[in-house]
Amino acid sequence: MTRRTDILIVGGGLVGASLALALRGSPWHMALAEARPVEPPPAPSEWDVRMYAISPASRAFLEGLGIWQRLDEERIAPVQAMRVRGDRRSTLDFSAHDSGVAALAWIVESGALARALWAALEHQPRLELLCPAVPQALDASADDLRVNLSGGRAIVARLVVGADGARSFVRTAAGIDAEPVPYGQSGVVANFACEHPHRSIASQWFRDDGVLAWLPLPGERISMVWSAPQAHAEELLALPDEALCARVAAAGGHALGDLRLITRPAAFPLAMLKARSLISQRVALIGDAAHVVHPLAGQGVNLGFGDAQALADVLGEAANARRDADPGARLLLRCYERKRAEHILAMRWTTDGLARLFASRAPGAQAVRNLGMNVVDRLPLLKNLLVSQAIAGGLPSQAAAQRGWRASGLKR
Numbered sequence: 001m002t003r004r005t006d007i008l009i010v011g012g013g014l015v016g017a018s019l020a021l022a023l024r025g026s027p028w029h030m031a032l033a034e035a036r037p038v039e040p041p042p043a044p045s046e047w048d049v050r051m052y053a054i055s056p057a058s059r060a061f062l063e064g065l066g067i068w069q070r071l072d073e074e075r076i077a078p079v080q081a082m083r084v085r086g087d088r089r090s091t092l093d094f095s096a097h098d099s100g101v102a103a104l105a106w107i108v109e110s111g112a113l114a115r116a117l118w119a120a121l122e123h124q125p126r127l128e129l130l131c132p133a134v135p136q137a138l139d140a141s142a143d144d145l146r147v148n149l150s151g152g153r154a155i156v157a158r159l160v161v162g163a164d165g166a167r168s169f170v171r172t173a174a175g176i177d178a179e180p181v182p183y184g185q186s187g188v189v190a191n192f193a194c195e196h197p198h199r200s201i202a203s204q205w206f207r208d209d210g211v212l213a214w215l216p217l218p219g220e221r222i223s224m225v226w227s228a229p230q231a232h233a234e235e236l237l238a239l240p241d242e243a244l245c246a247r248v249a250a251a252g253g254h255a256l257g258d259l260r261l262i263t264r265p266a267a268f269p270l271a272m273l274k275a276r277s278l279i280s281q282r283v284a285l286i287g288d289a290a291h292v293v294h295p296l297a298g299q300g301v302n303l304g305f306g307d308a309q310a311l312a313d314v315l316g317e318a319a320n321a322r323r324d325a326d327p328g329a330r331l332l333l334r335c336y337e338r339k340r341a342e343h344i345l346a347m348r349w350t351t352d353g354l355a356r357l358f359a360s361r362a363p364g365a366q367a368v369r370n371l372g373m374n375v376v377d378r379l380p381l382l383k384n385l386l387v388s389q390a391i392a393g394g395l396p397s398q399a400a401a402q403r404g405w406r407a408s409g410l411k412r
């Protein structure tokens, strides 16, 4: 069975789903193909092991989509301040108050965000949800692309968006090169109850054995991300619960007293990935399909939301100018790519640079990085620049975030 549509989005993770929603006012018919069935909600007492630090710009984007309002406020924690410690007593402190914002970020459960996005998509007109569905082949012609899906179905679309994550099928099928560069590290994540209140402060330690982050959760709880060399990550995962709690508490200088595990640890291998291009004939890549950055700055999904917003804006402006605009027109896709180039480069440069600088055992590297942190801490202008980058979180414009983003350029 072959169906025609205007836009096919492959991958209904947070980024692909947000694009489908951002295009809801468009004149185009869309389909969204997702390989995995939608996750059932967890028991209310359980905490998702995957937590995201959502930047103020991403929050504004999600508010514009009506998604933030669907989240349970009681399960979201603001980050009011951030304390970064180097491996030679260097310090770097940021605060929402000094930066003139309500919060530096909000910590949100991945599953809650995904469910809110999918619940909104279920009622979207002119959108066909294909789930579970996996593309098997992609054939391009001048006017459209044919995508054969599992189960013998086929979709012919004028634009195919690859939102299918780091191992993107769309990217490979479209012939866009991308080499993952492994960091030789895994991100070990777990949630803990803590003895002392965290006062909405996130902490990060650049240590010999990796980068350890504690992110505040509602109540006296924290979420941990320890980006650790592979052998150390495996050792952490193999520890009995009490030993893991003791190890994590000690690594953070017992800043929050004793810790008690509330969510079993999980690990994610870390790699940097850069697609040679964000576009090819009638194809655009967004999110991790286009770029994967080190999680030490907590910006991967924020960068992906920025892609979704930028692509929706470009397509929305075209639709407003001409109702019969071709969403796969090369000019539009080039415009999308140009809009994103600087944000992606800046984020990759910062996260990859920091990850390598702090993993380096080269003589002098330790002194340079610690001096650098102390210097930044004493330079308010540079510090504000770093904060504004983190607040924008790879979204097109900080001004858009501050005034409350209007979901896309589409007329409603």
Ligand SMILES: Cc1cc2nc3c(=O)[nH]c(=O)nc-3n(C[C@H](O)[C@H](O)[C@H](O)COP(=O)(O)OP(=O)(O)OC[C@H]3O[C@@H](n4cnc5c(N)ncnc54)[C@H](O)[C@@H]3O)c2cc1C
Binding pocket: 010, 011, 012, 013, 014, 015, 016, 033, 034, 035, 036, 051, 052, 053, 054, 133, 134, 135, 163, 164, 165, 166, 167, 168, 169, 187, 188, 189, 225, 268, 269, 286, 287, 288, 289, 295, 297, 298, 299, 300, 301, 302, 303, 304
């Ligand atoms: C330890 C760790 C901590 C992190 N913390 C943060 C953080 O605090 N803040 C932040 O901004 N980012 C963070 N990130 C990054 C973030 O996880 C990713 O950037 C984000 O999940 C990318 O979303 P995505 O939708 O692009 O891709 P994915 O989440 O990979 O989603 C891709 C979707 O496509 C589907 N799919 C894949 N292949 C196919 C196919 N062939 N056909 C159909 N569907 C397919 C998948 O099932 C999935 O639903 C972290 C990453 C790690 C590893």
